[in-house]
Amino acid sequence: xxxxxxxxxxxxxxxxxxxxxxxTRKNLLxxxxxxxxxxxxxxxxxxVFNRYLYPENMExxxxxxxxxxxxxxxxxxxxxxxxxxxxxxxxxxVRHIDVMKH
Amino acid sequence: MSISLLLLLVxxxxxxxxxxxxxxxxxxxxxLTGTAGMCLSAILACGLACRYFFVDGxxxxxxxxxxPYSFEWLRFSGSLHIDLxxxxxxxxxxxxxxxxxxxxxxxxxxxxxxRGEKGFQRYxxxxxxxxxxxxxxxxxxxxxxxxxxxxxxxxxxxxxxxFYYTRPAxxxxxxxxxxxxxxxxxxxxxxxxxxxxxxKTFDFAELTAHxxxxxxxxxxxxxxxxxxxxxxxxxxxxxxxxxxxAMFPLHVWLPDAMEGPTxxxxxxxxxxxxxxxxxxxxxxxxxxxxxxxxxxxxIGYVGAFTALFAALIAIAQTDVKRALAFSTISQIAYMxxxxxxxxxxxxxxxTASMFHLFTHAFFKALxxxxxxxxxxxxxxxxxxxxxxxxxxxPLTHLAFLISCxxxxxxxxxxxxxxxxxxxxxxxxxxxxxxxxxxIVALLTAFYMFRLYYRIFAGNSRNYEHPPHKSPPxxxxxxxxxxxxxxxxxxxxxxxxxxxxxxxxxxxxxxAIAAAGVVAALSGIVVAALLYRNSSGRAAQIAARFNxxxxxxxxxxxxxxxxxFFTKTFVFGFVARPLAWFDKTVIDGVIINGAGRATEKxxxxxxxxxxxQIQFYAFIFVFGTLFITIWILLV
Numbered sequence: 001x002x003x004x005x006x007x008x009x010x011x012x013x014x015x016x017x018x019x020x021x022x023x024t025r026k027n028l029l030x031x032x033x034x035x036x037x038x039x040x041x042x043x044x045x046x047x048v049f050n051r052y053l054y055p056e057n058m059e060x061x062x063x064x065x066x067x068x069x070x071x072x073x074x075x076x077x078x079x080x081x082x083x084x085x086x087x088x089x090x091x092x093x094v095r096h097i098d099v100m101k102h
Numbered sequence: 103m104s105i106s107l108l109l110l111l112v113x114x115x116x117x118x119x120x121x122x123x124x125x126x127x128x129x130x131x132x133x134l135t136g137t138a139g140m141c142l143s144a145i146l147a148c149g150l151a152c153r154y155f156f157v158d159g160x161x162x163x164x165x166x167x168x169x170p171y172s173f174e175w176l177r178f179s180g181s182l183h184i185d186l187x188x189x190x191x192x193x194x195x196x197x198x199x200x201x202x203x204x205x206x207x208x209x210x211x212x213x214x215x216x217r218g219e220k221g222f223q224r225y226x227x228x229x230x231x232x233x234x235x236x237x238x239x240x241x242x243x244x245x246x247x248x249x250x251x252x253x254x255x256x257x258x259x260x261x262x263x264x265f266y267y268t269r270p271a272x273x274x275x276x277x278x279x280x281x282x283x284x285x286x287x288x289x290x291x292x293x294x295x296x297x298x299x300x301x302k303t304f305d306f307a308e309l310t311a312h313x314x315x316x317x318x319x320x321x322x323x324x325x326x327x328x329x330x331x332x333x334x335x336x337x338x339x340x341x342x343x344x345x346x347x348a349m350f351p352l353h354v355w356l357p358d359a360m361e362g363p364t365x366x367x368x369x370x371x372x373x374x375x376x377x378x379x380x381x382x383x384x385x386x387x388x389x390x391x392x393x394x395x396x397x398x399x400x401i402g403y404v405g406a407f408t409a410l411f412a413a414l415i416a417i418a419q420t421d422v423k424r425a426l427a428f429s430t431i432s433q434i435a436y437m438x439x440x441x442x443x444x445x446x447x448x449x450x451x452x453t454a455s456m457f458h459l460f461t462h463a464f465f466k467a468l469x470x471x472x473x474x475x476x477x478x479x480x481x482x483x484x485x486x487x488x489x490x491x492x493x494x495x496p497l498t499h500l501a502f503l504i505s506c507x508x509x510x511x512x513x514x515x516x517x518x519x520x521x522x523x524x525x526x527x528x529x530x531x532x533x534x535x536x537x538x539x540x541i542v543a544l545l546t547a548f549y550m551f552r553l554y555y556r557i558f559a560g561n562s563r564n565y566e567h568p569p570h571k572s573p574p575x576x577x578x579x580x581x582x583x584x585x586x587x588x589x590x591x592x593x594x595x596x597x598x599x600x601x602x603x604x605x606x607x608x609x610x611x612x613a614i615a616a617a618g619v620v621a622a623l624s625g626i627v628v629a630a631l632l633y634r635n636s637s638g639r640a641a642q643i644a645a646r647f648n649x650x651x652x653x654x655x656x657x658x659x660x661x662x663x664x665x666f667f668t669k670t671f672v673f674g675f676v677a678r679p680l681a682w683f684d685k686t687v688i689d690g691v692i693i694n695g696a697g698r699a700t701e702k703x704x705x706x707x708x709x710x711x712x713x714q715i716q717f718y719a720f721i722f723v724f725g726t727l728f729i730t731i732w733i734l735l736v
Contacts, residue, residue, distance in 0.1 A: 023719055023720050031716075094715060094716060095714065101712070
């Protein structure tokens with residue numbers, strides 16, 4: 001059996017890669033992908049902890065399923081927003097999307 | 103006993119209906135609604151009095167206090183709670199009858215007097231509010247409920263004095279009445295708090311039980327500046343009563359309150375509200391008598407002085423309502439004096455005071471209603487513009503004469519009996535006060551018959567249009583009250599109201615009765631000699647006592663002294679520094695400072711709001727990291 005630490009290392013790498021991407025990428029689509037990375041790393045954690053620490057329960061697995069569903073919905077909404085932003089501003093560079101401040 | 107609650111709720115309902123929907127219904131219907139409600143209340147009150155005095159009240163020869171309703175209204179802590187309820191004892195039942203009877207007569211009278219006035223519905227709504235508050239005051243189960251209704255009475259009095267709100271004099275008078283009585287009520291409130299701090303209760307029944315043992319035990323041992331806490335508390339409570347009952351030097355508001363419509367003066371500023379102070383002292387009488395006898399003696403002296411003082415002023419007044427107002431002050435002071443000379447063992451003064459309250463309410467209300475009829479007919483308050491009205495207004499003349507005889511104390515009219523009892527009580531307890539009261543009795547007869555002769559006798563004036571008769575509603579109210587004036591003295595009052603709830607027999611002391619009647623008759627004779635014909639004799643005498651006459655005509659300059667006192671001390675040393683503090687410290691430093699500080703900080707930190715989402719995320723991530731590390735390390 002693969003030791004638990006391996007999964008955790010993978011999920012941590014994914015998580016921080018996601019954070020890094022979210023903070024540095026300027027393209028909204030790239031940022032959205034980074035967010036997906038973060039979410040998926042969390043879901044890995046849920047499944048792993050459930051499987052290794054509490055094998056008799058299933059809550060972690062269900063949480064992962066819920067998370068996947070939520071992230072799918074969220075992605076749909078986010079892409080819809082991004083398309084609208086593009087239609088209005090002909091640009092999806094996050095640095096230009098500060099008009100709501102005004 | 104459930105009618106006691108109904109009795110209170112009917113005027114309240116009238117007030118709510120007329121106050122909310124008054125502008126939607128015609129003046130006539132509104133007036134009739136208010137009047138019908140009040141008459142119903144009066145009938146209920148009479149029924150209640152019959153039941154109390156003849157069926158429910160008496161057990162083993164003593165009139166018990168009943169509490170048919172009581173509920174907790176506010177609870178602050180285990181022992182501090184304020185209750186509302188209905189407390190029936192002989193004096194409060196008597197007051198219920200007086201208030202509702204006089205009020206219903208005034209309601210009927212106002213149908214004619216106020217016809218066509220703008221705000222007729224508002225007038226009736228306020229009258230109902232006043233009656234409700236006054237009824238609430240007299241049935242109060244505890245001193246705090248009394249305080250609440252006391253203030254409500256003050257408010258409705260304010261509203262009614264300022265009824266003609268387009269007249270500056272009326273507005274000034276209503277403000278003056280409110281401020282002066284509020285100022286006095288400050289004393290009342292402090293007194294109530296002081297008393298309840300020591301006794302841990304507001305309840306009248308508990309305070310007065312067993313010869314006020316609770317107050318005597320808890321508050322007479324503590325002393326401050328030579329007076330016991332009980333004396334301080336009861337003295338301060340008396341200040342509130344003195345404000346409402348227009349005792350010197352807090353009487354200044356009452357003559358000005360005559361700016362209100364005359365029926366209002368009749369109901370509020372003659373018959374009911376102004377006796378609230380007397381009533382309060384009567385309710386707390388055992389406390390005064392046992393815990394603060396020094397204050398009670400003081401009340402006697404203040405009352406006697408005020409009676410004399412107001413009677414002197416009344417002689418020199420030319421405005422019929424103001425003369426009657428000073429007569430009211432004088433008569434209420436009479437009641438106060440009677441309470442002051444009463445003791446728990448010799449309750450004559452107590453009974454006499456309540457008896458005088460009872461009779462005075464009727465004859466003084468009638469006097470004011472007559473004055474209203476005169477003003478209605480002649481169109482002026484000035485007695486210089488009246489004369490020989492006997493010819494034009496026979497019913498008003500008769501009613502005025504009856505009430506003049508009653509207030510002067512001529513048998514068999516009601517004032518004779520009550521005044522005689524007061525004089526007897528004073529004679530037995532304090533000869534000095536007896537002499538003062540006898541002089542006041544003489545002066546009372548003199549100034550009342552001065553008014554009578556100047557208005558109804560003398561030469562006929564050239565009236566622009568001949569004085570017209572009053573409408574039937576006004577005449578009915580006056581006639582009904584005249585009957586009350588004639589019979590109210592014959593009520594065997596001491597059978598019902600005694601200081602310890604027991605019945606007494608009172609006998610007229612022939613010597614004192616003779617002294618009182620002789621004093622009254624000599625006052626009448628002097629008045630007749632001076633004023634029956636418009637000879638110059640009165641003017642000559644006034645000229646001889648020019649100084650005194652001018653001073654009395656100017657009310658001994660008490661108003662001016664008050665204004666000087668307020669302007670110099672209150673405005674100069676209190677109001678102005680407070681205004682400065684308010685403007686510079688509260689407004690300048692705190693209010694404006696808070697605004698300015700917010701603005702400055704906003705300027706400093708607004709650069710953080712860049713609108714760059716990644717910047718926010720950056721702060722968020724590193725903030726989280728920072729907090730995580732902090733928690734892990736510390």
